[in-house]
Amino acid sequence: MKRALTDLAVFGGPAAFLRPLLVGMPTVGDRARFLARLEWALDNEWLTNGGPLATELEGRIADITGVRYCVATCNATAALQLVLRASGVTGQVIMPSLTFAATPHSASWIGLEPVFCDVDPVTGCLDPARVAELITPATGAIVGVHLWGRAAPVTELEKLAAEHGVKLFFDAAHAFGCTSGDRPIGGFGNAEVFSFHATKTVMSFEGGAVTTDDGELAEQLVALRSFGIDRNKSVTAVGMNAKMSECSAAMGLTSLDAFGETRERNRENHALYRSELSGVPGIEVLPFDESERNNHQYVILLTDHAVTGLHRDRLQTLLQAEKVFPQLYFSPPCHLMPAYRTDPPLRLEHTERLSERVLALPTGPSVSFEDIRRVSSIIRLAAERGEQIDAMWAGAVPA
Template identity: 60%
Template sequence: MKDTLADLAALGGTPEFSRFLQVGTPSVGDRSRLFDRLNTAMDNEWLTNGALVREFEERIADLAGVRHCVATCNGTLALQLLYMATGLSGEVVMPAMTYVATAHAARVLGLTPVFCDVDPVTGCLDPEQVEAAVTPRTSGIVGVHLWGRPGRADELEKVAARHGLTLTFDAAHALGSSFQGRRVGGFGSAEVFSFHATKVVNCFEGGAVVTDDDGLAQELRVLRTFGITADGRSVGIGTNAKMTEASAAMGLTSLDAFGETVRHNRANHARYRSALRGVDGLSVVDFDEQEDPNWQYVILKIDEAVTGIHRDLMIEVLTAENAGARRYFSPACHQLEPYRSERPTSLPHTERLAEQVVALPTGPAVSPTDIDRICHIVRLAISHGPELTDRLRRRAAPPSTAGSGT
């Protein structure tokens, strides 16, 4: 354990960890089962549009409590297909506190993302702010279940109904989670999951749209395969968004481990929360234990005014120790190009949250001892916040050229 600031790797000490701890270490599951599935696909000489994808879709639909799952090669294309299939046009209201893919998937289709402020407690869309953002050009609302914590989906459904708008959700983080006893997946017209390598279930890379709408599911399947129906008829424009059998094999194997992964994540979250309890200016974002969260992320909020150290400097400290903390999400979408220049927007709750949050390493590869060591470093940094800030900034400052002449 490090005792003084001089021990910190950011100030010249030895890194605490010999291996790099990640946010979202992949949940691989039983490798032998994965290889069995891959061998079956290769023995069958059927590497796409096959039985493994269909099985994966059935299991995801069951977990989400819906009738249909349309698997895709990644979550961004799942979003694009959903925007296309629901016929969105003009403006789409969405939070800026999300990964930029939520907005880019709309923008690439010619839609205009209209960024809306969030509830400062949940980080999810504030329904009152959404209502105020609706104009005659608005066709849809895209909610985001931030860090797997569902927002006020019921109220967003009411706003959408009042204005005749399509409501969909980017549920990239929220597989297996619930809101008011309902599984994420059945809210709005449809919801999108991500199976990126860092997610609680991964397909190496993958995504899916889930829905109870039979017609929408059929439209998504056609769009996913170049606009060609199952019987080979070309009925319109589409793209190639199919999931491969290899990705489905990984997804099924990761799904096999889902229960154990969630239990491990929950224990990690509790360990972080306990180890950092009582530190002024720090708080671990909590989940509603009356619901059924997947505990995928451990999000720490750092108030620089109290701790004397900015979130970015804390990330620098932890990363130097091989504890790969990350900003999640910062800058927010409205602070990024092209949106910042095209439609300057002030979202105070979003901006404050984006400035404070950091995701800490968790997942099956992170042990209780790892967490204790990470939290000890965080506590050490906070206990010397102003001094550490000064030393890091002086170290990063370029050397003075005063008096050097030319």
């Protein structure tokens, strides 16, 4: 009888005593400050419907992103739905497939058709040349994604949208506190959408926001997130309930207070991963553009099966056996998910190639330098023994 690969002492013994390391550990900040804000909200007896804490958070986000308006929501999926609906988008929405399912879901859920586009093989962001090929009279909007904190090609996409008279939005769920050129992400296109989910650098348990310089759009969003009720208390449109509660805003403000420290720790963690894994054949930790500001939340490892002899999914399983839980960002890509897969399936060469190589590694203030050295040692050993591990996987090791 053959032993399971995860039973083998490949990495020096059992990992039962180790603390699990996950991608997206919550950044709480000063717990006492959060509780003080929450107590204040309870004493104030204004717990939702655009309360003072949510309004304060909107103001701070607008300042950081350099825009005139910010509209906070219960989550980023609702935020993207609202901005598409408020902008009157119809028909097709061009977007990358290398993104979280919420991006196409937001369009599909309100009756729009996602049109998946291939990406730049280096950045993983929308390829403007491929976008141009997909624009038709049915195109209502383009949604770019700032992937892993790296800005989409905003200038090229803005030019395309203007030439063809279509709306342009950005899914900035990965990119709070990042820049494109000398401008903060948040003010590009017609509007941008941020996520403050518990896994993000700034989190509000669940939460999102739309940032824009369009005052009319912002006013429509405020109404639509609250059942379509306008400033005169009239229901003038078919809206939804997408408001941010004061509890979430209290968490968001407290997490935002810690953002500078969190970003610096993420930067240090990323640099250590790069150093520890430098020169390992078939393994690369993606660098950041040093000329840009980044939140450094995403430590993206690219694997090359042809060099290591070890498939990315097997490396993931080995790490999980050692209580390290990386994420596949994003595999399968959206166009190959059952919800969107066509027959025959759409082929997006660069998207599919990247999606088979990416592992996002744990980082954040709760991940220690010792943790990173341990994770890196596992990856190094796995890369060095790729063919041996592949043979084990095939059941070639006798009991």
